[in-house]
Amino acid sequence: MHKTLIAATLALLASLPAHAQERTPSGAASVKNDVSKQAEQIFRSSFRGDNPKFWMDRLEQDDAMRLCSQYRDNPPAKLRQKIELAQKATIRYPVDGKLIGDWKEGEKLASSGRGGHIGFIQPDAPMTPRGGNCYACHQLAKKEVAYGTIGPTLHHFGKLRGASDDIIKYAYDKIYNSNAFTACTNMPRFGLHNWLTPEQITHIVAFLVDPESPVNKD
């Protein structure tokens, strides 16, 4: 995971020598920078000193996060393109090259929002499997009425688009690194962060495109 993250960061750094601060009038930019710097300090000092390092590492930002924060998720076109290219380069595939897994496993992953919570109040038990939590934001199978609307509906995803190699690869890539298609989108980069393994992503792809999956059947 760290290798991909570092690779992504390096790719971004190499491709993004300039960002907007240099384009805004210098006075305004420095005031804004000053506030941001102060705010970042206040934010960082709000956490317990005895937090494990791997917890605090979750506050670190890679270049995509930093730029998305800076531009409030709406970066200028040029920057957007650069982010997307750099993110595309991070996508990795399962060793066997198969991008479609088991839709039943995919359904479980789509339904679970558990796993990965840290802290002292309500952490997950260690080894709690992490879910993809797709239903938090997307409509999928018709029978699940408790779906969110932050993302578009994916009901009949395969029925509407078919299951060509292109569609399958698109679905895989989008879940692996959503920012490869839309810089600063709301959707997490599940593969980049190793939140889901490549194999788990293939299960969710199957849930989306398999004609037998409830996403397409009902």
Add this chain to the structure above:
Amino acid sequence: MADPMKIRASAKDGITEVKVLMSHEMETGQRKDSSGNLVPAHFITELSAEHNGKQVLAAQFGTAVSKNPYLAFKFKGGAKGDKLAVSWMDNKGEKRTDEVAIN
């Protein structure tokens, strides 16, 4: 001691409507604490409501009644200023009685 209940009782057109909120954990006996031990069941088992000393409702609860239980019911009669009392007891023998005037 158990915390007080919140009781609302209002009379209108010859009917008194009673709404009660009770402060209770209603522990099912199936929940595990942070160290993985089962938390023993602790829940209200019985409840009684009396209007001027005459019983107007008796209830028995199981562990499926929600935490901080809510109960609403209606009975014929009751006038503004009458006494309405609610008592409960739980499976550990703790009990609580609160009383309000009907308005």
Add this chain to the structure above:
Amino acid sequence: MNMQRREALKAGGGLGLFGLLAAAGLITPSQARAEWNKSAFDAKTIEETLKALGATGAQSSTDIQITAPDIAENGAVVPVGVVSALAGVEVIALLIEKNPNPLAASFTLPAGTEASVQTRVKMGQTSDVIAVVKVGGKFIMTKKEIKVTLGGCGG
């Protein structure tokens, strides 16, 4: 409190709340009622529960209504009411089919109390909720499915 509780338990012996209240002079002994119905609350199936309530063979009836939303935003607190226009309803029991122990609550209504109670229950999953009513010495029942949804951020 602990001292008091022990005393109360000792004094109460197995009298139940109404025995205790009667002993304390809070209610008259004639109002003291049956003890907590352990076998009904411990029952694991609808059939066993009905048997423990003495309601085996309760007929389905449209004279009872369950007032509840079709969908609950959270299973920890599901509002459920039971209403009937029938006169002389003596007992209302509320059962949740898929809970480990179906019986959630039972209400005994003295004469003059309306057949209209509302409470809130825990539901482990989507399930039928069943209202069993004793009227004129006979048992009747009705049911309604309530969907329990997952909510929030999911964790």
Add this chain to the structure above:
Amino acid sequence: MRARLQAVLATAALVLAGSALAQDSTMDEIAKYREMLADGNPAELFELKGEALWKKARGPKNASLEQCDMGLGPGKLDGAYAQLPRYFPDTRKVMDVESRLVHCMVSLQGFKEEDVTRQWFSRPGKESDIEALVTYIGAKSNGMKIDVPARHPEEARMAKVGEYIFYRRSGPQDFSCSICHGQNDKRIRLQDLGNLTTQAGAGVAMSTWPSYRVSQGAMWTMQRRLIDCMRQARWPEPKYLSDSVIALQVYLQKNASGTVMQTPGIKR
């Protein structure tokens, strides 16, 4: 060809209408659920308890909290919650309701801060005095307008800090507050998400806390709400009463200003 297209369009329209209907009925039933819970909010139990705690002489100094200054003068609680957080000259800090309450428990009652904040939120079987007190203080602003103009330079600075944190993305899910709370008319699962950058969205959110959470069987204060958002984002938790959490509140209360408080609330 044209007829076929029309047929396709008609079918599409029907399908859309059908799913919209299903969706409406789901949301109608959820609305019914919420309505049934609103009549009989267990928060009232905590309000009662908080009032008793506020008035009771407690702590090493055996004093009540009745002389606590929540910003409108000693003992003046009506409308105080709706005007917090604010800058307090005596501590030279911007404080929210909880940091000010803890300050009073320490200065007036003589408690140690670590002792009163140990149980800042409740766990099953372990009630929290702070939750009850905040419910009581909040209820004293019910029906009043949120009014946090953040004019004092320190308040203005905290609003800016809060805004910065609101848009700051990090963690294994790439989240910021803005991901869920930066757009209008969205839901997570079936729960409506306010656009907290607008008065309407921030207003709905801020006016209904503290709130009884039925999924938790507990009162949640705004500190708990915000710290839990960060937990859900899979970040570490900021410390209770830390400046980040207060800054976010200044930013959100400023956005919500003008909205009438409806507290205590009840939520999933």
